[in-house]
Amino acid sequence: MDLAFSDEELAFREEVRAFIRDKLPPDIRERARRNWANLPKEDHVTWQRLLYERGWIAANWPVEYGGTGWSPAQKFIFEEECAKASCPRIVPFGLSMVGPVIYTFGNQEQKDRFLPRILKSEDWWCQGYSEPGSGSDLASLRTRAVLDGEDYVVNGLKTWTSGAHKANWMFCLVRTDPDVKQQEGISFLLIDMKSPGVTVRPIISMDESHYLNEVFLDDVRVPQANLIGEEGKGWTYAKFLLGHERTGIAGVGRSKHRIQILKDIARQEKSDGRPLLEQADFARKVAALEFDLTALEFTNLRVMAGDNAGQGPGPESSILKIKGTEIEQAMNELLVEALGYYAAPYERDWLRPDWNEPPVGPDYAPGLMPEHLLRRASSIYGGSNEIQKNIIAKMVLGL
Ligand SMILES: Cc1cc2nc3c(=O)[nH]c(=O)nc-3n(C[C@H](O)[C@H](O)[C@H](O)COP(=O)(O)OP(=O)(O)OC[C@H]3O[C@@H](n4cnc5c(N)ncnc54)[C@H](O)[C@@H]3O)c2cc1C
Structure with a gap:
């Protein structure tokens, strides 16, 4: 697979960057930077409506139902730029989960009734x-x-x-x-x-x-x-939906962004007077994470390419789910490790939009422990990782 972006793709990247720069309200960006995992609903709705108005809300839907018609590379670029700029995530339950079930298996009346309301974030x-x-x-x-x-x-x-x-x-x-x-x-x-x-x-x-x-x-x-x-026939529709859910959980764009944050923190935080990133043991752990993330990125692109060919995400989405959540959890552990004693005060209040007292340590510290704790569950939701291994054994490897 050729991963060098074409001139058109690079132009598209500029377009996405400009859109985010011009449209994402700064207060929402700041709240998302502090507490991405648990934003107020209104922030998601505001951002999702801006994307809807631009025609960019449903990257994976067929064009006839309001999808973007993007190539896998464009989807990848969009996800990466949104993650880099701390945009709120697109909440998956309507757009990535039930939406595809309705346009694939629903009747015309259900499509007319529900799909436009999902696109406009009118239903949650x-x-x-x-x-x-x-x-x-x-x-x-x-x-x-x-x-x-x-x-x-x-x-x-x-x-x-x-x-x-x-x-x-x-x-x-x-x-x-x-x-x-x-x-x-x-x-x-x-x-x-x-x-x-x-x-x-x-x-x-x-x-x-x-x-x-x-x-x-x-x-x-x-x-x-x-x-x-x-x-x-609900079981068939349920499994189809889970393929979409698991692909979304992989979160490659966000992990790529967070590995940069991890490196920035590890350059600033010191142990025995030397930055963590210059210490062999810590640097080795960061490098291992980066290797895994690059492998996941390629696998993600392959699955996206298959989906684009109209095959749906399929059981390979279980591979994305396992690796994506393992990487996310390993990253969160390293982020907390890099904080050292600043990880100890549990300053969840600082994540509230109306909180105006400074944190005990640097301002990147208070959000990391709550996210680490919350994301312990990512290897459980969407079907636990042990169950995904069973699916891979049966459906991918044919054992
Ligand atoms: C934060 C969070 C959000 C969630 N959100 C939703 C939601 O919005 N909607 C929803 O419907 N559900 C949701 N879930 C539920 C989630 O899908 C289930 O928790 C998950 O499927 C595991 O089921 P369980 O909790 O009953 O654990 P169990 O099925 O009891 O499993 C317990 C342990 O046994 C292991 N295990 C079980 N069976 C096997 C097997 N055959 N082989 C190997 N190991 C096995 C599991 O991997 C796990 O480690 C959420 C869960 C969490 C934690």
């Missing part, structure tokens, strides 16, 4: 897959949907539901037939979070943020019109 989605006891073994899920007239009546409990407290829609896996093989009794329903019987309760994670939730579903009536595709 969450993912109702996991349940207590059904995480890795997702096909064992028990949330039940029973047809009653024109509606399904849904009862069950979803857990670890990221962003459910900010969402107005949930795409949800439900059991419509308990008497067939587990995978064949699952359907894919779109649930309005304002429906009577939906209760969201917070789960506070170890970094002290409220990102996760439990979602209780008690006699929730969901119109049959909100069923995607065929009843009993």
Whole structure:
């Protein structure tokens, strides 16, 4: 694969840079720099609407549904420039997850109703897959949907539901037939979070943020019109969606940006009077990370090229998910190690937009430990890394 950018691609890079420079509001950029992982919803909406107006919100969608028509190289450039400039991430639940399911498997009415609202960030989605006891073994899920007239009546409990407290829609896996093989009794329903019987309760994670939730579903009536595709085929749609989710989790652009931050910090922080980056043991760890990241970058481009050829991300997305999260976690550990004792004061308040006291140490310090703690979960969500290894063994290596 030729990775030297063409003149057109270099011109595109300039266009992206100029757009970010001119359009990204400085206060949002500053908040994203401090607390990228947990920004207020309004900041995401503002940025996503600016991208929508420019026609750049849906890099991976087909053009006919509002996608950009970008080549893999352009997608790569866009992701890299956004990461470098501390742009808010594009929240994946609508644009990268349920959107592709709706335009691939939904009917015309569902496409007309939901896709424009996803593109304009008018709807905010969450993912109702996991349940207590059904995480890795997702096909064992028990949330039940029973047809009653024109509606399904849904009862069950979803857990670890990221962003459910900010969402107005949930795409949800439900059991419509308990008497067939587990995978064949699952359907894919779109649930309005304002429906009577939906209760969201917070789960506070170890970094002290409220990102996760439990979602209780008690006699929730969901119109049959909100069923995607065929009843009993939800498992197929669910797996298709997970391919998109796992590709997104790899986060190559952001890791490339953070490795530069790591090097900057390691040039400034000293041990025994010498910068960390000049010390063999630390420099070796940074170099190893850079090698892994370069390998991941090429794999990511290959998967993107396959996706562009209309094949969808496929099981290779599991490779991206494993390596991307291993690199992210190793990077976070090195960032915290580089901070030395500045990692000890847990200054989460400093990440709040209205906080105006200076941090104890340098201003790059307070965000790193909360992100390290939050991202311990990246090897679990989107399907744990052990499960991804099983998928690679079966689906990629054919073992
Ligand atoms: C921060 C965070 C955000 C999340 N967001 C969402 C969300 O928005 N929506 C949603 O639906 N879910 C979400 N999840 C849930 C996530 O998908 C599950 O936690 C994950 O699939 C693992 O399931 P589990 O927690 O039930 O663990 P378990 O399935 O009980 O697994 C426990 C351990 O056993 C290992 N294990 C299990 N089975 C096997 C096997 N066959 N072979 C080898 N090892 C195995 C696992 O790898 C893991 O280490 C989120 C989770 C986290 C932590």
